[in-house]
Amino acid sequence: MDTMRERFAAVTSRLLDEDPRLAVVLADIGVDGFAGAARAHPERVINVGIREQLLLGVGGGLALAGMRPVVHTFASFLVERAFEQVKLDFGHQGTGGVLVSAGGSYDWPAGGFTHMAPGDVALLDTLDGWTVHVPGHPDEAETLLRHAAAAGDDRVYVRLSAQVNGAPRAVAGDRFETVREGRAGVVVAVGPMLDPVLAAVEGMDLTVLYATTVRPFDGRTLRAAVGSQRAAEVVLVEPYLAGTSTAAANDALAEVPHRVLGLGVARRELRRYGTIEEHLAGQGLDPASLRTRISGFLNGGSGGSAGAAVEAR
Known part of the structure; x- marks a missing residue:
């Protein structure tokens, strides 16, 4: 390829x-x-x-x-x-x-x-x-x-990125794609983070949305995915600075009680340059780390120090 x-x-x-x-x-x-x-x-x-x-x-x-x-x-x-x-x-x-x-x-x-x-x-x-x-x-x-x-x-x-998912998905304008549906929360995977997210949430009752266009932010699809959940739990997994889209997600869910966890690259500088895979692990964005952080967040925690959890009640 x-x-x-x-x-x-x-x-x-x-x-x-x-x-x-x-x-x-x-x-x-x-x-x-x-x-x-x-x-x-x-x-x-x-x-x-x-x-x-x-x-x-x-x-x-x-x-x-x-x-x-x-x-x-x-x-x-x-x-x-x-x-x-x-x-x-x-x-x-x-x-x-x-x-x-x-x-x-x-x-x-x-x-x-x-x-x-x-x-x-x-x-x-x-x-x-x-x-x-x-x-x-x-x-x-x-x-x-x-x-x-x-x-x-x-x-x-x-x-563009050197990180890629194993298979392409249909790109439909600026809308997020619903990859799978669940009832316990919503995970938005951006670009090359889709495969790690899907591996991380295997067996979990979660909706996964896939975003290849992040601006404008598709608040309509996110609101639809949250649906009638009494208190929405939303995780954003972005291949760049953690929390980049948390404000956009919060704005989209302004009328819904919710919590948003923004996962991505932390502000701290990793001074060991290694490989892409080592950087993913160092940032907590490999499948094992993502599963731990997402599970912790859904269980009422913050999702780990590398993420930015924003609550709106």
Whole structure:
């Protein structure tokens, strides 16, 4: 199976052939994947070098000129390093584009903390009008990328990951998918966290919702899943900063007595870089840890120190 980044390069290269409005802007990262497209469309595949602020500035300028820019590099450089340009050159100017990241929370642990960005979605959440996609499989990434490229002048962030689920699921707009139903609570699994969540809750009487689009947040499906439960128990499992979507879930359930547990990457820095699997375990996001934390929460606890439990009564 190809990776999400490989699928991104292949799909976007084909889209460049089909849509003369599309342009790709790179900052040395991912250049090899677009070598053929650069030869075919040298005026619409632009490599600015290791200049991430310029990367976003060029993307914003192309958007002002009527193009649909697809801007790509690691999340730590795309969202964190160049955040001012995201805020000004897209948001303040009222332009649209597609930001496509790689190397999110700890996809390349050997790269160290400079190449990790667990706070990317939370940071974008401070800005208005961004759609955020978090695919869990290359096939889902392709569907979401095609949709984003054709999304008029909308501002879209697509978070690619080296972590993947074993099989793709149908991507239906911005709605959460109900994977299974239960009566004791609801778990929302985001992108590549679906397989670990399903393994963690095996045999438990829980509804599992699958989210590949987290902004806008699908409060309607969450409310429907909670249904008439007297006191709703909701767990969010996100592959980035813990608690990123707890406020959105609380807002969606404002009229329902509920508790929300946000599980994800903790704020503390893990200084042993290891492997992705070791980072998952270190963050309490492997199946065994998730089962312990979810069970503890459903039994009235907080769900463990790595999570952020928010109660609303």
